[in-house]
Amino acid sequence: MKTKNIHIWKFIILLLLVLPVRPAQAQKNSPLSISEIHTLTETMVNYSPDSTLALLNLASHKIDLLKDKKLASAYRADNNLRMADYWVFEDIKKAKEYLSRSHDYYKSNVNNKRLAEIFCLKAQIIKLEGKVRIEAIEEALPYFDTALTYALLQDNPKTPAFIYYEKAITLQQAERWQESLENAFLDIQYAELSGDSLSMAMSYFLMGRIYNYFGFSDYSEPYIAKAISYGDGMFLLFSVIHSYANILLENGKTEHALENYQLALKICLEKGRLDRAKVIHTSIGQVHLREGNFKLAEEAFFAINELHKVEKSEFPNSLLFSAQMHHYWGDNIATLNSLKKLTENYSSTNFYASEIDIYKGVADLYFQLNLPEKSSLFYKKWGTLKDSLQTYSSRLQLGELEKMYFNERAKNQTITRKNEELKESRSTQATMGVLFITLIVIGVWVTYFIRMKGLKENQKLKFALKTKQLEQLMEVQETERQRIARELHDGIGQSLAALKLQLQFDEAPNAQQVTMERVNALCKEVRTLSHQMMPLVLRENGLKAAIEQLLKSSFTNPEIEADMVTHNVDLRLSEKTEVHLYRITQELISNILKHANATNVGVQLLLRDDTMILIVEDNGIGYVQEDKIEGIGISNIYSRVEALSGRMRIRSSKENGTCVHIAIPYSHQSNKKTA
Template identity: 55%
Template sequence: MKLKRQRGLQHLLIWGFTCITLLTVKGQSTQQLSPSEIHQLVERYINYSRDSSLVLLNLASQKIRRIQDKDSANALMAENNLRRADYWTFYDLDSAEAYTGKSFEYYKKNIDDKRLAEIYILKAQMTRIKYGKITCAVYEALPYFDSALTYAEKYNNPAFLSFIYYERSISFELMERWDESFANAVLALKNAQISGDSLTIATSCFLMGRTYHHFGLFNSSESYIAKSIEYGNGMAQLYSIIHIYADVLLQNDKQDLAQKNYEKALKIALEKNDLSKASTLYTSIGQIQLNKGDYKGAENSYAELNSILESNKSAGYHTLLFIAQMHYHLGNNDQALEDLDLFKTKFGSGSVIPRNIDVFKDAADLHTSLNQPELATFYYKKWGVLKDSLYSHTSKQQLNALEVMYLKERRKNVEIVQKNDELSESRQQQATMGGLLIIVILLGGGLVYFIRMKGMKENQALKFALKEKQLGQLMEAQETERQRLARELHDGIGQSLAALKMQLQFDKNPQASDTTVQRVDDICNEVRSLSHQMMPIVLKENGLQSAVEQLIDHSFSTSSIEVDFVCFGLNRRLPDNIEVNVYRITQELISNIIRHSKASKAGIQLLKRGKTLLLIVEDNGKGFRKDDKAQGIGLSNINVRLEALGGTVQIQSAECEGTYIHIAIPTSSEINKRIA
């Protein structure tokens, strides 16, 4: 009955929030909420009441349609689309992508740094959701976070920057790139502290605590998660954080403090009617009470657990084992054995998360108490194997301890007369198995070494063949360039000089000097134009940013393509080899857009972030297949240049879907010295 009243109270609170929000909107007849105010309300409460958020978004749409000024209406509708994209991201990916596209089209024309950063974050999140939390999907999402950071740094909102670094940290964590994950977690916390926002600080502290927990640094983890709880009043998942905090305290042998936090998390879970979480918390509390000898408290926890658990079959491994322990404690050994049979069926052949492997030792202890040495040995060995894989430096001591425990249990169930014979046979079997195991390990190690060396040789051969192919393509491109220059010199400058020579030989008219001077000027201009194509003067004199700006102006001056150029962080000159190669790469990509893409819009970003130079080029053209020969030589030239610079390239393109190219080049002095 208590739980039913709590559930009714929860529904009443949700309906109350919805009604108050709508009545507030409807009741303002003279001072009605504007669409902008509605959007701010949705942005603030979207994670608290989804139904109310959708009602408010629909209301804002109706108000926007009645606005006469088209510019104002378009701006408000773009924000409405962005809020809808945020609303649908985790529930209807197709709708979220559609609304994101509409909003993106508007904000690309009408630049808003905050909104563009939000859009790129949504694109990254949708990429992770669309393809699952696999490494390649997360890798595809990272360039979107780079773009989001570019715009967020201009907007200069520390809380917003903290959120982006938080998402990047989670992405690197999913890829198991823990150093980069930790670096982004530190930046998330730094910006959160600058912002002073309590919930942002709580989220960042929890991220740091979870990261330290992964590395087994439980004292540091405990400190950060405690701060997260301190700042986290109002967080929707606060009780989950308190639960994890209690787990860390228990691993630090602080049973009393762990029990208090389990009870605090349990109270919130019951208020939220999260019965699954509540059953787990009752289990943790009951096991602490059993360990402390508080059997009355354990019986109370067990009774509460039974009142919310539908059946033993729905219980997790900790809960099921606790139920078996309580049945044994209450003298119901048959029921305890049934619980253990169910435990073995569900979890005996599977695996548990590393920090919970002691559940198998508890199962072994209970089987020992129930006089079942074979099953006790099975779980002791399983526990030992898992411990060995997690803590290899202590595996010998653990296995020896397990063997001693096993032999003690055997001695209790074997007659004294047979003890020496059985021990001798057991040792002989162990020696035989040990010898066989050593042979298998040696053979397996040799086989692995052979396969690895063979794979390395094949990989080196493939790399050499690829380098030869790229070198051939580069030589072909250089030869084509030489032939073009020869034609330019022969057909243009050569013929002009020949004509000038004939004029000087045969034209005796003194008034012809003006014509001669004009011809000389034309030849000079042609030579200057040719030299600029080979090495623009502005690149040497003013640097990469000015050269790229001039290249864009010159290349797109006769084209109908609308181009958007963003440059950030290039306050100092880069090494010559980087500037020249990046200029040539940009020249090649612009040429591909003009000649092949059939695009109406293009975007070029040149960004300096830390010790990395980023070049991002995108268009809305027809796209291409990566095996397209028309694109192949140009892309091969780009790959050769990037390999020389130690850079990387990511290309996202398909027919009729546009092209997105993300290039990253290290600019640190150590790498440049190595390249030189």
């Protein structure tokens, strides 16, 4: 509880601190201006909150007296933001009102630094209203991201430093420690870049907490010791020292921990924070009780009782300590009363994760009081919570430290000391950086090795496929040669032999006429064979005319209806492309005649953009994928398509027939039109 006298004395001390730094002439001629008050309170809120409120009320009075309405609106928006910063941990409703007014102004009068602070305060308010539950944290995190967007648009590194700090603390509260570590690294970089002592104190405290969580106590202690050094004089320094003492106690450094508990207690009493003084007295008393120093534990207990006459707030640890002391004195009734008060007023949802061990302390006392059923109940609760919750660091200290997020304090220190501390900090970061880089290099090497192995396997498969396709193509060519040889031998060869004999021995009157008929038949057969090898119409009139003639000659059966659709194919293609597409169409039509039992056949030849498309479809019996057997004909088609750098897709089913879709890249090298 803050008394009126404490407020007055703090305000007097503040003025004594401020006035000497102003020039002597200014002290005589003018009081603090509004902008000077705002600059001062932005930092002073972390050292003397009550004096900050008095100064802001003074600034508000000065703003009301301004005649320039535009200037007054700008000052009032800044004053509302400073008020929101003050009230956020005192009265959330007031903080929201002030923040809303400030935000309304900066929506139309953009100031990146102020908007960053506004969105960070919005995130704080959401967390506090949601009692730092996981749902509230998840809702608050996007506001930090928005705040960082504005903070990184301005030049002052202090602003992103304390937003990264706030976000990292919030992620810790959600048990997302890895993400918190990533934000902590960014926080410490911006804090050291700014050179601001308060920002550096916050960032060092944050890194100390994270290292302690991950079990690196050798790193944790120096960081928090630095935080205490840089934070000298700030209002919530006692909270940092209290956390430091808790870490020392966890690391088995009891005497050093007690020294820091006493230092934190001294600062609390000086600043009138009696509620926190009771908590620290409890920590001291429990340490002495555990060490068997009962006299010192009694002194801590009596000190808590004296403070309780003025400050009535109670905490779970204080009630447990009270029960432990009454049990030590043998007053079982008072012990049971303290335990009853503790268990009735504080459930697991009221405890922070770091206070879950309170249940174990309650269970131990019930066991010593020979109440096994209650002891078992609280042992079970303790075990259940231990299994379901990871250890949190003290959230109570974090809640109070949140007051520092948007404020700074100018403090001069010697360049040598700062350089030494920066060197030590950067050395630690460099070590961690080398470790991360090593892991990345190893990961990249393993990925590269796996990728190269896969590429080699793919190359082997492609080579095997090329070899198979070449063998099949050679087989097709050999078969074609044998067919031509048979045609020449059985057809043209036999006809020439018969013609020769006739010329030698036939002396009939009509011999010349018979010879002419034989010669005409022989010419026709040679022309037919020539057209099979390279159709004349393809060479002279192009692909479209050749395919039309192929359809007309292939589908003479009136029961089969065949049609062809073309679009934009008047230009001639290269000879290679036309021959391949003609042979592909010829092979597909041959397959339809042999296997499809179709009554409708359609061929489409289309030029779209830079792609020549050939579609051959029928309504035959088709085939299912499992029954597909790729013979020489289909393999030959694949080889021709690949030779043209094209793609082929076959869709077939027993109900809908077969559709072959072939796409070939088209080059505008020839503008010769077909006849």
